[in-house]
Amino acid sequence: MELIRLVNVKKTYKTGVTAIQGLNLSINKGEFVFIIGSTGCGKSTLIKMLYREEKPTAGQIIVGGIDVGKLRNGKVYKIRRKIGVVFQDYKLLPKSTVYENVAFALEIFGIPKDEIHAKVIKVLELVGLKHKIKSYPAQLSGGEQQRVAIARAIVNGPKLLICDEPTGNLDPKTSMEIMTVLEEINKLGTTIIMVTHSIDIVKEMNKRVIVLDSGRVLKDYEKGTYR
Amino acid sequence: MKTFRIIGRNIRDAFKGVFRNFSLSLASISCITITLIVVAVSIILSYNVDNFTKLVEKDVTIVAFLDNELKDEQIDEIKDKISLINNVEKYEFESKNDITQDMMDSSEVFESIMKNWSEEENPIQNTFQVKVKDIEHIDSVAKEIKQIDGITLVKYGEGMVEQLVSVFDIVHKICIVSVVALILVTAFLISNTIKITIASRQREIGIMRLIGASNLNIRIPFIIEGLLLGALGSIIPIIATIYGYSTLYSNFNGQLFSPFIKLIPPTPFIYTTSLILLGIGIIVGMFGSWRAVRKHLKI
Ligand SMILES: Nc1ncnc2c1ncn2[C@@H]1O[C@H](COP(=O)(O)OP(=O)(O)OP(=O)(O)O)[C@@H](O)[C@H]1O
Ligand SMILES: [Mg+2]
Numbered sequence: 001m002e003l004i005r006l007v008n009v010k011k012t013y014k015t016g017v018t019a020i021q022g023l024n025l026s027i028n029k030g031e032f033v034f035i036i037g038s039t040g041c042g043k044s045t046l047i048k049m050l051y052r053e054e055k056p057t058a059g060q061i062i063v064g065g066i067d068v069g070k071l072r073n074g075k076v077y078k079i080r081r082k083i084g085v086v087f088q089d090y091k092l093l094p095k096s097t098v099y100e101n102v103a104f105a106l107e108i109f110g111i112p113k114d115e116i117h118a119k120v121i122k123v124l125e126l127v128g129l130k131h132k133i134k135s136y137p138a139q140l141s142g143g144e145q146q147r148v149a150i151a152r153a154i155v156n157g158p159k160l161l162i163c164d165e166p167t168g169n170l171d172p173k174t175s176m177e178i179m180t181v182l183e184e185i186n187k188l189g190t191t192i193i194m195v196t197h198s199i200d201i202v203k204e205m206n207k208r209v210i211v212l213d214s215g216r217v218l219k220d221y222e223k224g225t226y227r
Numbered sequence: 228m229k230t231f232r233i234i235g236r237n238i239r240d241a242f243k244g245v246f247r248n249f250s251l252s253l254a255s256i257s258c259i260t261i262t263l264i265v266v267a268v269s270i271i272l273s274y275n276v277d278n279f280t281k282l283v284e285k286d287v288t289i290v291a292f293l294d295n296e297l298k299d300e301q302i303d304e305i306k307d308k309i310s311l312i313n314n315v316e317k318y319e320f321e322s323k324n325d326i327t328q329d330m331m332d333s334s335e336v337f338e339s340i341m342k343n344w345s346e347e348e349n350p351i352q353n354t355f356q357v358k359v360k361d362i363e364h365i366d367s368v369a370k371e372i373k374q375i376d377g378i379t380l381v382k383y384g385e386g387m388v389e390q391l392v393s394v395f396d397i398v399h400k401i402c403i404v405s406v407v408a409l410i411l412v413t414a415f416l417i418s419n420t421i422k423i424t425i426a427s428r429q430r431e432i433g434i435m436r437l438i439g440a441s442n443l444n445i446r447i448p449f450i451i452e453g454l455l456l457g458a459l460g461s462i463i464p465i466i467a468t469i470y471g472y473s474t475l476y477s478n479f480n481g482q483l484f485s486p487f488i489k490l491i492p493p494t495p496f497i498y499t500t501s502l503i504l505l506g507i508g509i510i511v512g513m514f515g516s517w518r519a520v521r522k523h524l525k526i
Contacts, residue, residue, distance in 0.1 A: 053437060073524065074442050081439035091434045095247070108440045110233040152438065 003029045003160065003191050004050065009059035011045055011215075019045035020215040023059070027193065032186045032223075034202050035195045037212035043195045044088055046212065047162050050193070051083050052076050064159065081109075084153035088164035088195075090145045092137040092152075098124070099133040102152045109156070123151045126181055128174075142169035150178060154185055161185065163194040167201065175201060202226060234447075241451035245459075248424045252456060255420040259460025259511065262413040263504050266406050267468045270500050273402035279488050280395045287365065289357040291372045292380040295323065301377055302353065308375050309355060314368050318357045326351050352379065362392050410511060417515030421453060425519055432523050442524045449516045457512025458505065465501040472497050 004027040011020040019042040048054040061068045127147040167175035209226040211219040331338040373381045
């Protein structure tokens with residue numbers, strides 16, 4: 001079943017840079033998709049449009065049956081609550097602790113405190129940061145911050161998980177641990193779209209791979225065909 | 228239950244917000260405090276002046292003195308004429324004998340002098356006591372009464388009364404205008420102060436929105452923060468009102484210049500005024516932050 005469909009999408013920034021052009025794409029529920037391509041080819045722009053951080057200049061973007069481009073500002077949160085995002089720059093709340101950062105994604109739903117606590121601890125254990133729950137983002141290394149961002153993105157069990165270089169700052173061993181976590185989440189039914197520069201990871205995982213070039217789809221490798 | 232939890236968290240966040248940007252919060256609070264003190268003074272002044280006006284209006288009477296030679300039918304005729312004058316609220320006949328008796332009753336000195344007067348010697352005249360509806364036009368009523376045959380003299384607090392009333396009226400109006408103006412200015416100032424608070428948290432709000440916080444999620448803590456600032460800002464004005472007015476009242480023995488001008492008794496006046504101040508503080512604070520958050524809810 002189709003979860004995401006992009007039809008003739010174009011994105012030109014206010015500066016006049018065209019980051020995405022004539023892009024068509026379809027992703028099904030439960031898929032694990034890598035998006036690769038050289039720097040500046042539009043990977044981040046593409047995924048930002050999925051949760052409406054950026055609006056497409058032309059074309060249509062449907063996520064889970066919702067026309068994201070047409071969503072009003074006041075309603076955007078509805079789609080964002082169904083999507084977990086690991087941002088390329090983490091976007092952690094600087095004045096909140098690791099625990100608070102992760103808990104916040106649950107608090108906006110009004111979930112009971114003890115339930116929040118259980119979930120947050122579980123997910124921080126999963127990413128190997130349980131011993132840092134009281135630290136502030138500025139007191140963490142890049143890789144640790146990245147893991148907090150991953151924990152926050154997956155804590156409320158999103159239908160779709162979007163990761164912009166979630167292993168960019170991690171050593172190969174930790175990277176593979178994170179990939180194992182993502183694979184498990186994927187097996188439980190979450191669709192995953194992951195942007196990466198790491199060819200090793202892509203080869204290791206044997207998933208569908210979309211190669212972008214100058215804002216277009218250059219190649220779309222079926223699961224297990226990328227070598 | 229869910230709503231309670233969300234509100235609970237928001238109140239916690241609002242308290243955090245107030246202390247996180249303490250110097251800015253203090254600026255907002257001081258701003259509300261100053262405004263509310265002026266508002267309090269205006270309310271006290273305005274209500275008292277209103278009260279004075281009513282008291283004065285209630286007290287002012289035109290006294291029309293009648294020629295003592297008049298017969299009863301002539302007095303009845305005069306009474307009919309007075310009753311026909313516009314703006315007359317009520318009138319009362321007081322006979323020479325009643326007045327004499329009242330005066331003798333009120334003082335022993337008067338009694339000793341007056342008890343020996345014969346009917347002819349008694350200089351006191353029959354009178355009509357007339358009250359008017361609209362105090363501002365009391366002079367025209369007095370003139371009309373004076374033109375009636377058989378009236379020898381008309382007396383009332385000429386000039387002074389109308390002047391007092393019109394001064395009161397001006398003070399009252401100035402108070403209302405300045406309160407309204409001040410409230411608007413404060414709402415604007417609060418809005419600006421909270422805007423600075425928010426600007427320093429713009430990134431935070433952006434992140435909150437990106438991970439799925441709704442506009443209300445984001446707005447409510449700021450609005451509660453505004454409410455809190457308003458409530459904190461009203462503490463000093465409320466204390467000042469309660470103690471200040473009570474002290475003022477007891478120092479002046481509840482009256483100003485003359486027993487004629489009575490101050491409004493402190494209870495429940497100071498408490499209603501305090502509630503009004505708290506209400507204004509809270510509403511201004513909430514409105515200010517509602518306005519300030521608005522522009523940060525795009526993307
Ligand atoms: N907010 C923005 N305003 C203007 N131009 C932008 C903006 N964000 C990205 N761009 C431009 O759009 C193009 C695509 O950027 P994008 O961030 O999507 O690249 P990317 O594939 O994610 O690169 P990287 O691998 O380095 O993260 C680049 O030329 C970039 O300069
Ligand atoms: Mg990028």
